[in-house]
């Protein structure tokens with residue numbers, strides 16, 4: 001099954017994708033992860049991407065599509081995959097339509113931005129071991145310290161209030177138009193992602209069974 005997960009940052013796509021992947025035995029393909037891996041590789045392409053990011057510009061759509069296409073040429077996607085973070089723009093979706101046939105687009109809806117802002121700005125990460133906490137849902141036993149290793153917890157720059165608000169603005173202008181695009185193709189199903197990851201997963205199970 002070939003799935004696209006669509007939705008704003010903080011909708012829980014990554015967390016729920018991990019469970020759906022386990023159930024269907026298919027890989028989760030996150031463009032964020034692919035770019036992070038690529039940047040570590042030191043290849044000419046990595047240097048090109050780095051210079052684009054350093055200038056504060058967006059990776060061109062053709063380059064993103066090419067990178068996803070390369071990833072989908074690997075053996076592990078023969079039974080399907082979940083795309084998380086791609087396509088992000090209408091031009092990416094149009095280019096992708098020419099190379100792949102998607103079964104279903106799951107749209108993670110969160111009715112209120114304040115839910116997303118709370119989810120993301122309360123996230124804390126351990127500097128030492130990378131463990132993830134959430135001040136409301138998974139609070140550390142000692143404030144500011146990791147339960148596992150005692151390391152200091154910090155807020156990722158991306159998760160600061162202003163950065164989160166900015167990510168939401170970018171999502172609404174660039175990615176939200178994909179909702180209409182896939183609705184028109186009859187591929188889109190909405191789920192309520194304002195609930196916890198377990199209940200979000202149950203809604204997806206109903207759609208894929």
Ligand SMILES: [Zn+2]
Pocket residue numbers: 126127128129130131146147148149150151
């Ligand atoms: Zn730790």
